[in-house]
Amino acid sequence: MQQPVYHSREVQAWEQRWFNQQNSDYGLMQQAAWAISQRLMVLLQQQFKHSICIAVCCGAGNNAGDGYLVAKYLHQAGYCVDVYSTELGDSASLVKAYREANTSGIDIFSAFEFHHAYDVYIDALFGIGLNRTLDEDWQTIIHSINRQSGFKVAIDIPSGLHANTGQVLPCAVKADITYTVLGLKAGLLTGQGKEYASQVEVIPLIPIDDELKTLAYLSPKSIQLPKREAFGHKGSYGHVLIVGGHADMGGAVMMAAEAAFSAGAGKVSIVCDAKHHMATLARSPNIMLRDINALDHYMIQQLINQVDAVSFGMGLGRDAWSEQQFLNWFPHLNQSKVELVLDADALWFLALHPVQLKTHTYATPHPGEAAKLLDKQTSDVESDRIQAIYDLQQRYAGEWVLKGAGSLILQDKLWMCTAGNAGMATGGMGDVLAGMIASLKAQFHEQIELHQIVTLHALAGDHLAKSGMRGVQAHHMNEAVYHVVNHALEI
Incomplete structure (x- = not known):
């Protein structure tokens, strides 16, 4: 089942429709606080082997009402609880929740100067x-x-985090766990949100109605791949062409090609500067090679006609030679029927020579490349990643991956990848992803979706980082890619 993600505006409207049906807003506050306190008590029993003290920090809005009631329920369960609060708002439910906490014997301090350290x-x-x-x-x-x-718990969303963009305003509480009420909010899962929300658990309380609109879906981590047939041969599993490799940058095409093989492609060819051929064969003698400088337009078209997928742009460079190679290749690629992945420097030149992309094109910018494509600053992209990826598709067509923490994938609808880790923030990871996309699309075409490939890449990164995130390197991803594609469920 696809897990939906919502815009805060939709959640607020959904909640209001529930109240308009004569359901109690205070009753919902009680339900939320009770569910959070029960889950939290189980967690605390696992985390702590001694009696603990808890500080509940309450603001002036209804979120504070949840806090007061959580404090009451924890106090009733025997925990030592103090409340630190600001001036109350005028919500009747909030005032009632405050009184419930106050009359239960909890100390409520009207400032945030903690009297001692809490667990x-x-x-x-x-x-x-x-x-x-x-x-x-x-x-x-x-x-x-x-x-x-102490251990930090956020109710609904870490305070200071924007619920829809995942940006901090300009700081936010760094939670160890976030209990988000009713449904997932996008800001918990992308941008800086993953860092501040940490582990996220949904507290579902009211039934979904017909008017509730979904913003995005979580990309499932359980992925099915078609079973390989016993009578298959190398031609059955796709031929991938990797194009790039400026004379000064040979590593990117090698990593992309090796990832394509590790993900199951039957054949992989690289077109790059001949300077890198010997090193490529020394690493991977199963890769076929062509000199990019020896190909005319006819030969380029012939090569494209022989393959199932092309990954274009890794290590291409950004000088005059690079631009000429882009202009030599891209018109052929954009008029072809191959599965086409555009990455790295191909995206740079697409921004300089903008056109509408053909179907079966998959573009994979990081925020800096997205900013170039949209003629914006990187900070503009990061301040609203969801809007940015919609703008990219609107301007260029195609399917898009906006890489980063909580990668976004826009096909016919928006997907959010929650796998992956901070250790993947290292050079070459994008090249591996580009190779995987080309490989899996060459093998399965419409039987596999872009968001599933992005998730497999992220899961490979998680597998690689099991012993630690610091020092993870992209050229070590091949074994992890091999692992995840072979542990995916077979259809």
């Missing part, structure tokens, strides 16, 4: 409605919470 800090300062830059006082409070060494 657990619960963040109920701001909810999903926050869309402004926090003032200095709130920034000071959030920094104070982050400085504490």
